[in-house]
Amino acid sequence: MSRRPVNTSRRFGESGGGLFSSSKSRSSPVLTVGLLIVGGLFVIAYLYKGSGGFSSHFDSVSRVEEDYLCTGEVQRAIPILHKAYGDSLRKVLHIGPDSCYVVSKLLKEDETEAWGVEPYDIEDADRNCKSLIRKGIVRMADIKFPLPYRPKSFSLVIVSDAVDFLSSRYLNKTLPDLARVSADGMVIFTGFPGKLKAKVADVSKFGRAAKMRSSSWWVRYFHQTNLEENESASMKFVQASTANSYVPKCQIFHLKSLP
Numbered sequence: 001m002s003r004r005p006v007n008t009s010r011r012f013g014e015s016g017g018g019l020f021s022s023s024k025s026r027s028s029p030v031l032t033v034g035l036l037i038v039g040g041l042f043v044i045a046y047l048y049k050g051s052g053g054f055s056s057h058f059d060s061v062s063r064v065e066e067d068y069l070c071t072g073e074v075q076r077a078i079p080i081l082h083k084a085y086g087d088s089l090r091k092v093l094h095i096g097p098d099s100c101y102v103v104s105k106l107l108k109e110d111e112t113e114a115w116g117v118e119p120y121d122i123e124d125a126d127r128n129c130k131s132l133i134r135k136g137i138v139r140m141a142d143i144k145f146p147l148p149y150r151p152k153s154f155s156l157v158i159v160s161d162a163v164d165f166l167s168s169r170y171l172n173k174t175l176p177d178l179a180r181v182s183a184d185g186m187v188i189f190t191g192f193p194g195k196l197k198a199k200v201a202d203v204s205k206f207g208r209a210a211k212m213r214s215s216s217w218w219v220r221y222f223h224q225t226n227l228e229e230n231e232s233a234s235m236k237f238v239q240a241s242t243a244n245s246y247v248p249k250c251q252i253f254h255l256k257s258l259p
């Protein structure tokens with residue numbers, strides 16, 4: 001199987017040797033001066049941090065919402081998904097960037113088991129995310145290749161942002177495969193055209209810039225690939241959204257699982 005392994009070694013725990021590890025027994029004057037400079041930088045950094053200069057950098061929640069609009073949207077939509085899917089929200093697979101956040105949120109729901117697939121490199125996984133990956137609850141996998149799950153392994157499959165980075169050649173393979181592993185349907189969160197700014201960094205990380213397709217493009221696409229809309233789920237979702245004054249910032253499609 002031509003699965004391209006996602007390289008996990010680079011991401012965590014690799015605290016490279018660096019400055020202090022190659023300690024010789026006699027310290028040279030150059031090293032001493034270097035250490036003094038580094039020490040000075042630490043003091044400056046400490047003072048700067050004290051003034052609040054770094055704090056916004058660590059705000060992980062807002063980071064999710066800024067970088068991946070629809071992954072943030074999945075978290076907001078969980079109560080609505082509950083109303084539309086009821087019992088079918090008991091065994092969920094989330095697929096998309098920052099899956100750890102969505103999975104953690106789902107695991108807090110009563111009677112919901114959740115797993116995640118993180119399709120892209122994680123540069124700054126926090127402790128919680130590393131633990132989810134270690135336990136195998138969230139796995140790193142390239143979604144251009146078939147997922148290692150049996151048919152209908154999950155009641156519901158939720159996809160956010162990820163499809164925006166796939167060309168139609170790969171969509172043709174990936175979407176039916178996602179429908180295959182779900183039993184009670186699949187929910188796709190995708191950006192509105194013109195909403196998400198494609199960042200330069202995206203291209204190197206995702207292989208291509210995000211391409212936001214219109215709602216009519218998607219409907220035509222689903223039709224061509226024999227993926228059917230789950231009209232009853234769509235209707236319940238819209239009704240629950242109205243009742244909760246919930247206005248999604250992404251396009252949301254409800255598809256049926258494969259028979």
Ligand SMILES: *[C@@H]1O[C@H](CO)[C@@H](O)[C@H](O)[C@H]1NC(C)=O
Nearest residue numbers: 167168169170171172224225
């Ligand atoms: C994807 O599938 C559709 C429907 O089967 C087909 O019309 C289209 O040519 C395919 N696209 C690619 C790039 O293979």
Ligand SMILES: *[C@@H]1O[C@H](CO)[C@@H](O)[C@H](O)[C@H]1NC(C)=O
Nearest residue numbers: 084085184185230233256257
């Ligand atoms: C359609 O959605 C409902 C939840 O509203 C779900 O119970 C049902 O299994 C879905 N149908 C298919 C074929 O996926």
